[in-house]
Amino acid sequence: MIRFNKQNFKRVITILMVIALFFSCFAAALQNDSVSTLSKLGSKGNEVRKIQTKLKELGYYKGSVDGIYGIATQKAVRSFQKNCGITADGITGPKTLKYLGLGSSSGSTGGYSSSDINLLAKLIAAEARGESYRGQVAVGAVVLNRVEHASFPDTIAGVIYQRGAFSCVNDNNWYVSPDSNSIKAARDCINGWDPSGGAIYYYNPAKTSNSFMYSRPVITTIGNHVFCK
Secondary structure, three states, X not given: OOOOOHHHHHHHHHHHHHHHHHHHHHHHHHHHHHHHXXXXXXXXXXXXXXXXXXXXXXXXXXXXOOOEOOHHHHHHHHHHHHHHOOOOOOOEOHHHHHHHOOOOOOOOEOOEOHHHHHHHHHHHHHHHOOOOHHHHHHHHHHHHHHHHOOOOOOOHHHHHXXXXXXXXXXXXXXXXXXXXXXXXXXXXXXXXXXXXXXOOEEEOOOOOOOHHHHHOOEEEEEOOEEEEO
């Protein structure tokens, strides 16, 4: 028979505290896992509706916005992930949400997050490498002008990853890290500098024969790029 003296009582309390700490850590781990896997096949709710709406805006999803994460939504997510160059698992976790423009915006500048600035700099580096600094800022400004325009997605990520919008997203230039110049250019256009004069399109006449682009009213020409409405 175990005597329940003061020493044994302390040991029991210690054991109970250790057990409680273990289950607390285990619960936290489960909670973190649920946060990192936000929406996937079988999920339902408002979060799924937001994902479907954004994918529909970007041209990846053709189904109804019903808040049900079915096969069609999963395929659309995978297609978007492949286009972005991230793991195409069909699960909308934090990284995919960020690329969709639905993630958190901590560390924001001018209403844009640090990830927005880095993504914009990445686009500038891929599209305007070799252009003058003014030309680089102008390319970034076009992205921001599209964000504000009713005909385009309302986030930087949405504009950049809109299907067919920027060919550089699908070529080797996309994997080159932005340099300090392109990051500075991204910050300058976010802070209001727009050398493009409000353009929502631009093209290089030496590299495109697209009749739609040539039909747009020209605003200005900077370096190799023609900027238009």
